[in-house]
Amino acid sequence: MEIFDIFLLEAVLNGLLLGGLLALLSLGLNLIFGVIDVVWICYAELIMCGMYAVYYLHVQYHWPLLLAMPCAIAIVAALGVVLHQFVIRPVLGAEPINQLLVTGGVLFFLQAAATLVFGIEFKNLGVALPAIAVGEMSFSASRLLAFGVALAGMVAMYLFLTRSYLGTAIRAISQDRAIMPLMGVSPTRIFVVTSALGGALAGLAACLLVLQYDIHPAIGLSFGPITFLICVLGGLGNMLGGFIAAFLFAQFISVGGFVFHLEWGYVIAFVFFIAVMFWRPQGILGSK
Amino acid sequence: MKYLALALLAATPLFGVGNYPLHLMILVLLWGYIYTSWSLMGRLGLVSFGHGAFMGIGAYVVVMLWNHYGVSPWLGVLAAFGATAVTALVIGYPCFRFKIVGHYFALVTLALSEVARLIIVALRDQTGGSLGATPNSALNEGASASLFALQFSDKRVWFYIVLAAWLAGLWIWQLVDRSMGRIALQAIAEEEEAAASIGIHVTRTKLQVTMISALMTCAGGVLYAQYQLYVNPDAVSGIAISLQMVFGVIAGGMFVRLGPTVGAAFTILLAEALRYFFGNKFPALDTTIYGAMLVLFIIFMPKGILGAAEAGWRKLTAKSPARA
Numbered sequence: 001m002e003i004f005d006i007f008l009l010e011a012v013l014n015g016l017l018l019g020g021l022l023a024l025l026s027l028g029l030n031l032i033f034g035v036i037d038v039v040w041i042c043y044a045e046l047i048m049c050g051m052y053a054v055y056y057l058h059v060q061y062h063w064p065l066l067l068a069m070p071c072a073i074a075i076v077a078a079l080g081v082v083l084h085q086f087v088i089r090p091v092l093g094a095e096p097i098n099q100l101l102v103t104g105g106v107l108f109f110l111q112a113a114a115t116l117v118f119g120i121e122f123k124n125l126g127v128a129l130p131a132i133a134v135g136e137m138s139f140s141a142s143r144l145l146a147f148g149v150a151l152a153g154m155v156a157m158y159l160f161l162t163r164s165y166l167g168t169a170i171r172a173i174s175q176d177r178a179i180m181p182l183m184g185v186s187p188t189r190i191f192v193v194t195s196a197l198g199g200a201l202a203g204l205a206a207c208l209l210v211l212q213y214d215i216h217p218a219i220g221l222s223f224g225p226i227t228f229l230i231c232v233l234g235g236l237g238n239m240l241g242g243f244i245a246a247f248l249f250a251q252f253i254s255v256g257g258f259v260f261h262l263e264w265g266y267v268i269a270f271v272f273f274i275a276v277m278f279w280r281p282q283g284i285l286g287s288k
Numbered sequence: 289m290k291y292l293a294l295a296l297l298a299a300t301p302l303f304g305v306g307n308y309p310l311h312l313m314i315l316v317l318l319w320g321y322i323y324t325s326w327s328l329m330g331r332l333g334l335v336s337f338g339h340g341a342f343m344g345i346g347a348y349v350v351v352m353l354w355n356h357y358g359v360s361p362w363l364g365v366l367a368a369f370g371a372t373a374v375t376a377l378v379i380g381y382p383c384f385r386f387k388i389v390g391h392y393f394a395l396v397t398l399a400l401s402e403v404a405r406l407i408i409v410a411l412r413d414q415t416g417g418s419l420g421a422t423p424n425s426a427l428n429e430g431a432s433a434s435l436f437a438l439q440f441s442d443k444r445v446w447f448y449i450v451l452a453a454w455l456a457g458l459w460i461w462q463l464v465d466r467s468m469g470r471i472a473l474q475a476i477a478e479e480e481e482a483a484a485s486i487g488i489h490v491t492r493t494k495l496q497v498t499m500i501s502a503l504m505t506c507a508g509g510v511l512y513a514q515y516q517l518y519v520n521p522d523a524v525s526g527i528a529i530s531l532q533m534v535f536g537v538i539a540g541g542m543f544v545r546l547g548p549t550v551g552a553a554f555t556i557l558l559a560e561a562l563r564y565f566f567g568n569k570f571p572a573l574d575t576t577i578y579g580a581m582l583v584l585f586i587i588f589m590p591k592g593i594l595g596a597a598e599a600g601w602r603k604l605t606a607k608s609p610a611r612a
Contacts, residue, residue, distance in 0.1 A: 096390055097390060097391075104531055104534070104535065104582075105579055108578060108582060109575075109579025111579075113576045113579075115571060115575075116576050120571070221528060225402050225527050236392075266402075270403045270406070271403060273399050274399050277382075277396050
C-alpha cells in the first residue's frame with residue numbers, strides 16, 4: 001500500500017506538470033477566441049510547424065538550441081499573421097460555423113503539407129534531459145522545464161495584457177468590439193497583433209513539446225482536440241477558466257491513466273468534459 | 289432523364305468494368321451515402337463532429353460480435369443500431385435541452401468521437417487496438433458469398449448493396465426535406481427562441497433528425513467494415529474521419545440533395561487522379577491540394593460545387609429571353 005501511495009503521488013505531481021503545459025496550450029487559443037471570436041481548429045498544427053522549425057534549425061543547420069527556439073517562435077508568430085490575413089480575414093463577416101470550418105481546412109492542409117515536405121518518419125531532436133529523482137519518485141527534467149517556462153509565459157502574458165497600452169487595447173476589444181473603433185483603437189491592427197501573439201504562444205509550446213515528444217505530421221491530432229476541450233471547459237475566451245480546466249484535465253489523464261490505462265485516463269477526462277457541458281454549457285468560469 | 293442516368297449507373301457492372309473502377313464507384317456511393325446522412329443534420333444548423341462515433345459503433349459492434357460470438361451481422365446490426373440510438377440520445381438530449389448550439393455543439397460532439405476512438409484503442413485485447421481487426425472469414429472452400437456473414441468476394445454484389453443504400457439515403461433525405469420537421473428545424477436554426485414561441489418542440493424535433501442521421505451513419509459503418517473486411521479505429525472513428533465527413537459535404541454542397549455525393553466523388557477521384565498522375569512519389573499531395581481547396585471553397589464558394597453550379601445555372605436561365 002505504501003508503494004501504491006508513492007506512485008499515486010508521482011502521478012498527481014506528473015499531472016501537475018502536464019497541467020502547466022496544457023494551460024500554455026489553451027492560453028493562445030483562448031486569447032485568439034477572446035479577441036477575434038474565431039476558434040483556430042488548426043492551432044495544434046501550428047505547434048507542429050514550430051516543432052519542425054526547431055528540429056530543422058537545430059539538427060539540419062546546426063544552430064544552437066537557444067537561437068533555434070526564438071527563431072521558431074518568430075516563424076510560428078509569422079504563420080499566425082499569415083493565417084489571419086489570408087484565411088480568417090475574408091470570413092470575419094461569414095457565419096460562425098464557416099469560421100470554425102475554414103481553419104479545419106487549414107488543419108488538413110498543414111498536416112498533409114508536412115507529410116509531403118518532411119515525410120512521415122518520426123523525428124527526434126536527440127536532446128535528452130536527465131530524469132530527476134526525488135525520493136522514490138522520478139520526474140523528467142524536460143517536463144519540469146516545460147512547467148516552469150509555461151508558468152513564466154503565462155505570467156508574462158498576464159503582465160502584458162494588464163500593464164501595457166497594447167495589452168489594454170486588446171482586452172478592450174475583446175470586451176466590446178463595436179465601441180473600440182470610436183475610441184481610436186483599430187480592430188484590424190489589434191487582430192494582427194493578437195494573431196502574432198497567439199502564434200508566438202504556439203511557438204513557445206512547440207519549443208517545450210519538442211523536448212519531450214517525437215515529431216511527426218499527425219502529432220497535432222494527439223493534443224489538438226484536448227486543447228479545444230480545455231478551452232471550452234474553462235469557458236471559451238476565459239483565460240483563468242482555461243487555466244483551471246487544464247489542471248483538472250491533466251489530473252484526470254495522469255491519475256486516471258495511472259489507475260487504469262493511459263487511454264482510459266483520456267476517456268474519463270472526455271466524459272467528464274461532456275458531463276460538465278450539460279451542467280454548465282458556458283464552461284466553468286464562462287459567462288452567458 | 290433522371291431515371292435514365294440511374295439505369296445507366298445500375299447497369300455499369302454488367303458491361304464488364306474492371307475491378308478497380310468498380311471499387312472506386314463502390315467507395316463513392318458508400319461515402320456519398322455516409323455524407324448524405326451527415327448532411328441531414330449539417331444543413332439544418334446541427335454541425336456535428338461526432339459522426340465518427342456512430343460510424344465506429346456500427347463497424348466495431350458488428351465485427352466484434354461476429355469475431356467473438358459468431359453472431360451474424362444481420363443481428364449485429366440491430367445491436368449496433370441499439371448502441372447508436374442510446375449514444376445519440378445520451379449526447380443529443382442534454383445538448384438540445386440545454387441549448388448547446390454552434391461552436392459548442394461541434395466541440396461536444398468532437399469529444400464524443402474521440403471518446404469512441406479511445407475506447408476502441410483501449411479495449412485492445414478485444415478490438416486489436418490501433419492495428420485494427422479483420423472479420424473472421426466465412427468464405428471457405430472456394431465459396432464466394434455468405435449471406436449469413438454478409439461477406440461477398442464479388443465486387444458486383446457490393447456495388448448493388450451500396451447502390452441500394454445510397455438510393456435509400458437520398459430517399460430519406462427527400463422525406464426529411466418534405467416533412468414539417470425540416471421546416472421546423474430551419475426555423476430553429478434561424479432563431480431558436482422564436483421557433484419555440486410559435487409552438488415548435490425544439491428538443492424533440494432536433495432529436496428526431498439526429499436519430500435518423502446517426503442510425504444511417506451507423507449502417508454506413510457496418511457496410512464499410514463488411515466491404516473492406518478490415519476496420520481500424522482511425523479509419524472509422526475519431527476526429528479525422530469526422531472532419532472528413534464535414535468537409536466532404538462542404539466541398540460538394542450541403543444544401544442540395546446530390547451535394548454530399550458530389551463531394552464524395554470529388555474527393556475520392558481527386559485522390560485517385562493525383563495518384564495516377566504522380567504515382568506514389570508524393571504521398572500526401574492529394575490531401576495537401578484538398579486542404580487548400582477546402583479553405584478556398586469555404587471562403588469563395590460556401591455553397592459547395594453543386595450548390596454553386598446550381599446557383600450559376602439558375603442565373604443563366606433567369607437571364608434567357610424565354611423566361612423574361
